[in-house]
Amino acid sequence: MTDVSFDVVVVGAGRAGVAAAYKLADEGFEVALVERAKQPGMKNVTGGVLYGSILDDLVPEFPEEAPLERHVVEHNIKLLHGDAEVSIGYRDLELREEPNYTLMLGKFDRWFVDRAVDQGVTFLSETAVRDVTQEESRAVVHTDREDGDIACDVVIGADGVNTTVGRKTGIQRTMRNEDMALSVKKVIDVGRETIDQRFNLDSDEGAAYIYTGFPEGAPTIGYFIYTFDEYISVGAVGGLETLRWLGDEGYGETGTPLYSLLEDFMELDTVRPYVQGDAVEEYQGILVPEHSYDTLPDRQDRRVALVGDAAGLVLNKGYTFRGLDYGIKSGLVAAEAAVKCAEDGDWDAFGRRYDTSLEDSYVLQDMKQHRHLPKFLKNERMYDAYPGIATETLRGMYSAETDASGLTWRQAYRAFRRSDAGFLDLLKDGYRGLRSL
């Protein structure tokens, strides 16, 4: 028999789970927020920018109150090719009007949980969920605490990419290499003034850098640099399937450790000036879901809904990663579905209602619009031939040493002819690119 009961149990105190719990407490629900770490954020890792307008309604005062790092006013995409780097930079003071920030989850998630507790959420830390079962008229969350079963009307699984809730209920299908990217990241102490100088920023301004094209021709491998208040983070991301066969450092003479790629990346002449620092303060690893809209796993069953990374709601757009705001939005949508169920008492409709509302939300609309993008980003020409063409064209324009001469379009044409890409490829890729972006 289970003695402890709540209206809703939220599993996992990341931003998706906390947003859901916060909103439900605000609506007067009895909510338990279950977290396996000692303190919020200790198990949480990100490599992204918070596109913060999603918090405007829930916590309008967050830009003043939350521990944020830097206000992102500049984005850079950098294509690496041999000794060269071709970059597109975008800096816009109008971005100052948008609440987009870099974050350290250790601080941010602790703040967010404190705010949720102020709203009336019951926070249970050091509690790992082992199973979730559904009975006739309730659900039960089984934890590793003594007498640790918690009964409730519905469960929100916000327990991240390796979701116990999703796996134990059988909602989530078995994940394979093709579904996941691995990311490793270092947080480096650089100091505020050095960051301002190195990245050409004013004190609270931040920049985000995304790199591809290294090693040449390796699909799905990318890198990022984010500026924090006094630290920077630099990380690598690569599809597990690519990492399994790329290179020859592995036991079976295929494969490369992602941290070796990150080391090599940080030693590149074009990268080293940005990332050199006194000391690595922390090293982290995390899986990143790599689904397209069409391959998203299931996310609900009757009284259980999965939100955030647990539902695979992450999109690598090639020029930025979306996930932090998708997680928060999905948590809010799940909370709204629970509110609706409380109104008419039809708790069995919870999962279905959540799913329907999420489908109409900007999260899945966005993923649907970009449904061809994940496949497009697996195209090897994006990491080899095209950065090569761009580099050779620019070299023809700016280098006095090359034998290239004549009009720019002729140089671009010659660079294209020398590359491995054919005309048909270019047409197809151009079409696919336009269609997916």
Add this chain to the structure above:
Amino acid sequence: MSVQDDLETVEWDVSEDAHITVDNEQCITCEDKPCLHLCPAECFDYQEDQEGGIYFAYEPCVECGACMVFCANDPDKGAVSWSKAEGGKGVEFDFG
């Protein structure tokens, strides 16, 4: 810098119980042993005297879940048994 130096920056409250175990018998037939290069914390080490050549230590695990995907979930491999660390134990990140 090697990953071992980087791992020096990480803190753990190590549990007495392993949250991940390896059935070495399954490693005997595994030809490419992707664990040796895909685990970002080098929890898997090649040691000839071990069955299947794999020595596994759960203590330095950063709890990313990669070994669940590339080994436990692969019907041709399946040496890894995976679960989350017990409440309050395991890796403790400061920054995130």
